[in-house]
Amino acid sequence: MTRRGQTAYVGLGANLGNREAALRGALAALADAPGVRVLRVSPLYETDPVGVTDQPPFLNQVAELETDLAPDDLLALLLAIERRFGRRRRIRWGPRTLDLDLLLYGDAQIATERLHVPHPRMTERAFVLVPLADIAPDLVIPGTGRCVREWVGLVGTKGVRRWKPSASGTASAPIES
Numbered sequence: 001m002t003r004r005g006q007t008a009y010v011g012l013g014a015n016l017g018n019r020e021a022a023l024r025g026a027l028a029a030l031a032d033a034p035g036v037r038v039l040r041v042s043p044l045y046e047t048d049p050v051g052v053t054d055q056p057p058f059l060n061q062v063a064e065l066e067t068d069l070a071p072d073d074l075l076a077l078l079l080a081i082e083r084r085f086g087r088r089r090r091i092r093w094g095p096r097t098l099d100l101d102l103l104l105y106g107d108a109q110i111a112t113e114r115l116h117v118p119h120p121r122m123t124e125r126a127f128v129l130v131p132l133a134d135i136a137p138d139l140v141i142p143g144t145g146r147c148v149r150e151w152v153g154l155v156g157t158k159g160v161r162r163w164k165p166s167a168s169g170t171a172s173a174p175i176e177s
Contacts, residue, residue, distance in 0.1 A: 005066055005067075005068070006066070006067055006068070006105060006106045007039075007064065007065070007066055007067075007104075007106055008064075008065045008066075008067050008071075008074060008102065008103075008104060008105045008106070009062055009063070009064055009065070009102075009103040009104040009132060009136070009139075010030070010062065010063050010065060010078065010100055010101065010102055010103060011060065011061075011062050011099075011100070011101040011103050011119070011122070011127075011128050011131075011132075012026055012027070012060065012061050012062070012063060012098075012099070012100055013047075013058045013059065013060045013096070013098075013099040013101075013127070014058065014059055014085075014096065014097060014098050014099065015049065015055060015056045015057060015058040015059070015095050015096060016056070016095050016096060016097045017086075017097050019058070019059040020044065020059060020163075020165065022085050022097055022098045023044065023059055023061060023098075025085060026081055026085065026098055026100060027041060027063060029081045029084065030063065030065065030077075030081065033077055035067055035068035035069045035073075036065055036066075036067045036068075036069065036074075036077070037065065037066045037067070038063055038064075038065055039063075039064045039065060039066055040063070040064040040135045041061060041062075041063045041064075041135070042061045042062045042063070042131035042132065042134040042135050043061065043131065043134060043162060043163070044059050044060070044061050044162075044163035045059070045060050045061065045127065045130060045131055045160050045161060045162055045163055046058070046059055046060075046160075046161045046162075046163045047059075047060050047126070047127035047159055047160050047161070048127075048159035048160075050125060050127070050159075052095075055095045056095065058127065059163060060127045060128070060131060060160075061131045062103070062128065062131040062132045062134075062135060064135055064136065071102065071105045071108065071110055071115060071117060072114065072115060074102060074105070075102050075114065075115050078100040078101075078102060079100075081098070081100060082098050082099065082100055085097050085098040086098070101119050101122075101128075102115070102117060102119065103117075103118060103119045103122050103128060103132070104117060104118050104119075104122075104139075104141070104142070105117045107142045108142065109142050109143050118141050118142055118143065118144075122141070123141060123144060123146075123151050123154075123155070124155065125155070126152070126155050126156060126157050126158060126159060126160045127159070127160055129148060129151050129152045129155055130152060130157055130160045132148050133148045133149055133152050136148055137149040
């Protein structure tokens with residue numbers, strides 16, 4: 001099924017290698033993909049790992065897309081881009097060169113073996129909600145009745161810092177809550 005001009009939101013993250021270059025490369029790959037247009041991109045945030053905490057910090061951001069791809073086809077594209085950037089799925093919530101998550105696809109609520117939209121843990125994760133609030137604060141997350149800004153208020157911003165690379169590319173600063 002193809003849906004013309006559907007809005008989708010994708011979470012991007014990386015904590016191995018050149019994190020910023022991986023996220024830039026993933027955005028370029030999305031922009032080059034047929035049937036996908038990158039509309040808006042949040043600032044970068046450095047975030048504490050969740051789940052497996054003994055690993056380097058992540059860089060995260062969220063992109064708003066307009067796509068003609070069906071949800072399963074968009075997921076397949078995201079997984080192909082991850083593989084192109086060396087993603088190997090070994091440890092759940094472990095370190096990764098690139099992670100691309102389909103967070104939202106219009107107002108769809110999808111629950112299949114392969115795909116869950118809205119992303120099942122997005123309302124628990126500041127590293128998703130804070131950058132999403134930068135580009136769509138009033139967006140209501142389907143099935144929750146709450147907008148992104150409200151979810152940020154509930155979850156907070158702990159462990160999320162606006163990325164401000166220094167000359168060495170390593171500095172970050174806390175966001176203002």
